[in-house]
Amino acid sequence: xxxxxxxxxxxxxxxxxxxxxxxxxxxxxxxxxxxxxxxxxxxxxxxxxxxxxxxxxxxxxxxxxxxxxxxxxxxxxxxxxxxxxxxxxxxxxxxxxxxxxxxxxxxxxxxxxxxxxxxxxxxxxxxxxxxxxxxxxxxxxxxxxxxxxxxxxxxxxxxxxxxxxxxxxxxxxxxxxxxxxxxxxxxxxxxxxxxxxxx
Amino acid sequence: xxxxxxxxxxxxxxxxxxxxxxxxxxxxxxxxxxxxxxxxxxxxxxxxxxxxxxxxxxxxxxxxxxxxxxxxxxxxxxxxxxxxxxxxxxxxxxxxxxxxxxxxxxxxxxxxxxxxxxxxxxxxxxxxxxxxxxxxxxxxxxxxxxxxxxxxxxxxxxxxxxxxxxxxxxxxxxxxxxxxxxxxxxxxxxxxxxxxxxxxxxxxxxxxxxxxxxxxxxxxxxxxxxxxxxxxx
Ligand SMILES: [Zn+2]
Ligand SMILES: [Zn+2]
Numbered sequence: 001x002x003x004x005x006x007x008x009x010x011x012x013x014x015x016x017x018x019x020x021x022x023x024x025x026x027x028x029x030x031x032x033x034x035x036x037x038x039x040x041x042x043x044x045x046x047x048x049x050x051x052x053x054x055x056x057x058x059x060x061x062x063x064x065x066x067x068x069x070x071x072x073x074x075x076x077x078x079x080x081x082x083x084x085x086x087x088x089x090x091x092x093x094x095x096x097x098x099x100x101x102x103x104x105x106x107x108x109x110x111x112x113x114x115x116x117x118x119x120x121x122x123x124x125x126x127x128x129x130x131x132x133x134x135x136x137x138x139x140x141x142x143x144x145x146x147x148x149x150x151x152x153x154x155x156x157x158x159x160x161x162x163x164x165x166x167x168x169x170x171x172x173x174x175x176x177x178x179x180x181x182x183x184x185x186x187x188x189x190x191x192x193x194x195x196x197x198x199x
Numbered sequence: 200x201x202x203x204x205x206x207x208x209x210x211x212x213x214x215x216x217x218x219x220x221x222x223x224x225x226x227x228x229x230x231x232x233x234x235x236x237x238x239x240x241x242x243x244x245x246x247x248x249x250x251x252x253x254x255x256x257x258x259x260x261x262x263x264x265x266x267x268x269x270x271x272x273x274x275x276x277x278x279x280x281x282x283x284x285x286x287x288x289x290x291x292x293x294x295x296x297x298x299x300x301x302x303x304x305x306x307x308x309x310x311x312x313x314x315x316x317x318x319x320x321x322x323x324x325x326x327x328x329x330x331x332x333x334x335x336x337x338x339x340x341x342x343x344x345x346x347x348x349x350x351x352x353x354x355x356x357x358x359x360x361x362x363x364x365x366x367x368x369x370x371x372x373x374x375x376x377x378x379x380x381x382x383x384x385x386x387x388x389x390x391x392x393x394x395x396x397x398x399x400x401x402x403x404x405x406x407x408x409x410x411x412x413x414x415x416x417x418x419x420x421x422x423x424x425x426x427x428x429x430x431x432x
Contacts, residue, residue, distance in 0.1 A: 018208055020207075112281050112285065112425035112428040112429070113243070113287060113288050113425050114424070115424040117427065145239075146243055146270045146273075146274050149271070150274040153274060153276065153280070154277045157277060178232075181209065181231060181232045
């Protein structure tokens, strides 16, 4: 244990994803030794991101304004929505340049063991977007793991009465991984080879 | 495989119920990268053959071979997925210590998942049968055929606090009064009498699920989170 303020910093850093107690200690001492101007810039960036970045009111993606860059882009295809778990998946798919439609970010996947059910995700918002019948295809690009598959199953069943085409990324994406780790070529191919989900 | 939690950049902490050594936690390195050789083998619900290397704080998984990939079938059927999730969570909660042998809980879970996937019986019935039997293995079988307090055979109500059915004299205030058919269904599920259970009516199944869930939640301090999301077909 260290003096109050140092220990506070270590505890706060330790709450970040992927940062264990050892790394937290290493980062804390790096910051202690760093140039005050550098640390101020970091602190400012942290505050700014919480003040300025919000979630797009249409798709749930991170946005600098009310609506994200993709939702504001008139050149994108309104007839296709690609459903992903997180904003970082939007970034991964954009890199492939395979997809020109719109997105919908759920904010996670259905995982009953973690207490996450359909009502805890942005599924109601998705249904609202689909209500006017403009969208003809829903591409479900949740992670290729158990929770992602179960979420895809749930969504396919939910939108079935609406009569739109529901597809799922498939070929080449190994099961068990996170979508964000798929390379652009594999992910691009998975888009082309998407299969029809039938429930 | 009971559950997996993200660790760091690409690893997962994995909780496993084993045949011989009870519950074990281990680290699976790099499994979230799409190039991982483990991939689907370390997903919840999978019955795997594992090799672990004893580590300083957590064991490290070095090899995994799939015996039965129940997860794929469950993820394709939402009611089964939610029922299966509640089974995994219950197995995790009923096996308290790590590395304490829990062979009967292991066999019940594997049997329950297999029955769920085979789909011959309604998912919620399979789940309730699993709940009743795993509670029985844990030493908390509800009394169903005679009064939990005085052993009288003419029973009237179901009282969770008393530990099952009770006679008119022993009945505490606020005890539920289920249909006799509901109690009969609970007996059938606990015994594994599937012909009787499958023949039950839907309203008795609903009443049975309610009682079993309340009984389970009462015995497990923090309750089973998955239960809230279990769907009836
Ligand atoms: Zn947007
Ligand atoms: Zn009595």
